[in-house]
Amino acid sequence: MYRTIQQQLQARIQAILQQKYEVTLAQFAVEQPPAIAMGELALPVAFELAKRLRKAPRAIATELAAELNASLSELPLVASVEIAGAGYLNVRLDRAAVVREIAADRHADIGGPGFKLVEHTSINPNKAAHIGHLRNAILGDTFQRLLRSDAYKSGYQVGVQNYIDNTGVQVADVVVGLMHLEGKTLAGTRELMNDLASRNHRIDFYCWDLYARVSQWYTGGVDDATPPEPAELARRKQVRLDTLHAIEHGGNEAAEIAELISTAIVRRHLETMQRLGIEYDFLPRESEVLHLHFWDAGRQLMLEKGVLYLETEGKNKGCYVMRRAGNESEAPADGAPDEDAKVIVRSNGTVTYVGKDIAYHLWKFGLLPGKDFGYQPFYTYADERICWISTSGESAPNAPTFGRADAIYNVIDSRQNDPQNNVIAALRGMGFTDAADHYTHFSYEMVAMTPRCAIDLGYQLTDEDRQRPFIEVSGRKGYGVKADDLMDKLIAAALAEVDARHPELPAAEREQIARQIGIGALRYFMLRYTRNTVIAFDFKDALSFEGETGPYVQYAIVRAANIFRKDGSTPQAALQAVQSIDLSALSGDDGTSVWETWLLASRLSLLIEQAIATAEPAYLARYAFQLAQQFNNFYHKHHVLNEQDPAKKTLYLATAAVAMREMTRALAYLGIESPPVM
C-alpha cells in the first residue's frame, strides 16, 4: 500500500510541475521522515528543482504545498502537506483510511511479461556442497521467489537452472582418485557406491576426502612415505590430463566412471538443496554443450558478426581472439596486434572456457541458431514438479524448453567477474545489445571461515593464515564446512530447544518444527549480508537463534498466532472488522505505535520491488526483521486480550493480524517457513 501511495504522490507532483513550471523530472525520491511525528512521507523534490528554477528550495516547497493542499481530493489517502526543514514537503496520511486499505490487502502489483532465467548453485559434481554453495543457492532461490508469480503478485515467468560442469577438471580429479589411487574399475566404482548406500554413507562426502587426497597426490602429498621424484610428479600430471581428455571425448571407462559418479553426486546435491526448500527446473550439463557442438554454432555466429578474428601477429599468433570490453575504439589502428585481446580458441585448436560460455549464453537468449538441448526428466519433487536434465539424445515427449529468455540472472561469485564481463562484452559486440542489457551477473562475495573456525575443525593453519581476517574454503585442501553437516547441527540445536519447551508434542512434530527453525536460521544467516560482503563464517554466529535471525521473526509470528488461538477468533475476522469500527484510537501517542506497525507492514511490495531492482535479497531479510521488531514492540506495549475498549481491542487484533500476514509473506519469499509453535 505504501508503494501505491508513493505512486499516487509522484503522479500528482508530476502533473503540478508540468502545469505550473512546465518541467518534468524523470525520477524523484519519496522518502520517509526521520520521525513519524513529522508525517509518513517526505519529498525532497524542491531541492532538486532549486537549480533548474533558480529559486530557493523553501519557496518552491511553499508553492508546491499550496498546490497539493488545494487538490487533496485527488489524493484520497493524504490528510495534509506541510513544509519542513530547508524545503522538505512532509505528507501526513489519513490513518483510518489507509488502515482500511491495508486491511483489505490492497497493494501495488509487481510483474510483467517475459521469461526470466535464474541460474544458481552450479556446484562441481565431484564433492559435497559446502557453506559457499549454500550462499549461492539461497541467494538464487530467494531471488527466484521474488520474481515468480504467486498469490501476492503477478510476477514473471521464471525458469531455474543449475549448470552442471560434469566434464571439468574437478570431476576428472575424482576419477583419477578412483582409478589410480584406489585402483577401481567401472564395476569397482559401482560396488563402492552400493556399499556406501547400504551403510547409509554419502557418496559426496566420500568424494570430498578423495578429492583432497588427489590434489595432494599431484603435488606429492601425505600418501607418500618419501617425496616422489620430479619424473613421478610429471607422470601424475599427465594422468590427470589424459583422464580429462578421455572424459571430454566420451566412450571409455574414465568417461563412464565420471558419468556415474557425477550423476550420483548431482542427485545428492539436489537432496541437500531440497532440505532447504530449493528446487530446480533444469540441469544443463557441460557434456551436452560439448557433444551437441554448441561452440561450433557459436564460433560461426561470432565470425559472421566480426567479433572473433584470427590473430596473425604477436604473442597470440594463431589464436582466435576477441577484443576486450571497452577496447573497440582502440582497435589496432596501425595494424599492430591487440595484445590485450581475449583468446577464445587457442593456437592448438582447443576452445577456452569463455568460448563455450559465450555459446551457452547465446542459447539462453535463444540466439544460437539450430541448437537446443534434449530434455529428459531427472528428479521429481514432492509437488510433482519435475527437474529436467540435458541429453544429447531425443527429448521426452512432454519436455519444455528453457532457452529464449528475455532476461537472465547468473548467481556466480565475484571471482568470476572477468569471465562474466567477457561474455557480456561478446554479446554486445555481436550486436545483441538487448541481451547484453538483460544479462545480470548476480555477483556476491565468498563465504570464508574465521581462522578460529578453521582451527576448531582441525585444519592445520600456517602462522600467516592465523593472522588473516578469514580463511578461504578450499575443496582442494578439504577445508570447509559441509552444507549437510551444518544443517544437521542447526536442526539438532533447534530440537534441543523445542524438546525443552514443548515436551507435550509428538516427536515427529517437534522434529518438523526444529527443521523449520534450523533451516530458517540458516537461510536468514546467508541472506542478511549484502552481496558484496565477505561472510567470515563462525559457528557461534550461524547457530544463534537470538537477535537478528530467522527464528526471531518466526517467534514473532508464533506470538501473534497465539493471540488468536487464546481469543478464539481469526485474523481474517479481525481484518474484516476494521472496515466498520471507529479508528480514532490510531491517533495520539498510544495510537502512533499501532499506526507505525501498519505503516511498516504496508511496505512489503515496495521492498520486493527494490530487492528485484537491485538484485539484493538482503533488503527483504532486513525488512522482515524490522517488522518483527516493530511487532514485538507493539506486543509489549499493548496487551491485546486485556483491552477493555471493544474498538481498541478490535484494532489491536487487526494489528496483530496484519503484522502476522506480512511477516509470514516476507519469510516465504526468503524461503523460510513459519512454525505453528516454538
Place this chain on the structure above:
RNA sequence: GGGCGAGUAGCUCAAUUGGAUAGAGCACCGGCCUUCUAAGCCGGGGGUUGUGGGUUCGAUCCCCGCCUCGCCCA
C-alpha cells in the same frame, strides 16, 4: 603491474543509492516473567564513517591523491 571490491561503535553488519539527530545485532552493565510464550521487552555506555583535498543547499555515499586488506588477471 592492471582490473574489481572493501575500510563505519570492542566484534559482525546496515544506512531507502546524495537527504533531516549515521542505525541494528552480538558482547558488556542495569531493570522486566502470577498477563497474549523471556528464542522476548525497556534503559545505559560506546563514532573525527582509514586519511588528505575537491564538487554543492547538503557527502558514509560522487571525483582526485595516499594508506591498508581481499579477490581476479598477467
